[in-house]
Amino acid sequence: MNGPRPINLNRDVPQIIKLLELVFGRRLGGDGQRLFNSEAGMSQPAFLWRLSPISSKLALGYVWEEDGRIVGNATLLATRTDGRYLVVNVAVHPDFRRRGIARGLMESLLALTQERHGRQILLQVVKDNMAAINLYQSMQFKTIGSMTTWRCSMTRLRDIEAVIGSQHEPILRELARQEWQSAYQLDTACLQPDLNWPEPLPQDAYKSGFWRRMDNLLNGRHAEAWVTTNDANQLTGLVGIWSEWGRTHQVTLRVHPAWQRKIERPLLAKAIRRLHYLPRRNIRLDHPASDEFVNQLLREANFQPRRTLTHMRLDMAA
């Protein structure tokens, strides 16, 4: 029968992979994660795909069938937060677009979320993908904001001045261990927590107790955070570096709204100086696309914008 139906993991996975590859290339839709690495295994019997980790990523999904052929897909993913779901892999074959297929698939996912007592659905979409944005808006998804991913290799990274002109340099110090809650509060005051993907920022993101540090040490991980404070020693800005063996260094820059444009430069300059002491790997920084001031600083440091994703959310009626 033509139309939407729940995915059948015993039969559908190879066809869905082909469809996603056709529509997105080798990268998955919103979150840009790789779905698979090689052609190897594509010829295995369809039911064997049930055992593949890919299947678990597609399991809560709907496909659209036309004359026995899968021409559309949309996947729901549960998150660690109760009632919070993500939509990924929304794809319709180019020959079957503008016939209401994506809308039908999305409506199936909404019904599925309601059945599971879901409270909200989040998704990411490339900022200028107006076809998809129109679709989501027409289904009452609201934009939370857009995040740009910036990247730079260590060899291209350029130092920037911590201050320009007659400004005086603020005092920067390392985040104290007991300040992890203040750091979390600062982070969430600067950035809507749902702009973190796929999970919102964990409350203990800045906690660095003994066991956490041992675990980091044993796993080749490194985390550091540098902060600025006001006269009352409250945090006003923070720059964090997270590194893990074999991965890019992740840098985050957070400045309290009352201090914006005043302390980003010294914070970023500090992070760049620190990065020179760390293993030579690529660096990644995700930052709100609308922050032109920081965008300019990142360009100055030789970062390149890779992509901008708009985050959208639908709050389900109780």
Ligand SMILES: CC(C)(COP(=O)(O)OP(=O)(O)OC[C@H]1O[C@@H](n2cnc3c(N)ncnc32)[C@H](O)[C@@H]1OP(=O)(O)O)[C@@H](O)C(=O)NCCC(=O)NCCS
């Ligand atoms: C985005 C996409 C899934 C839409 O699929 P579709 O089956 O053609 O969409 P539908 O026919 O259900 O259209 C639903 C609504 O989406 C919007 N829309 C779809 N295609 C559009 C286009 N080319 N231009 C503007 N709006 C468009 C319209 O609001 C449309 O409603 P309308 O037809 O009543 O005006 C499809 O174009 C696609 O697979 N694109 C590539 C993959 C992709 O970008 N996926 C989204 C990742 S977040």
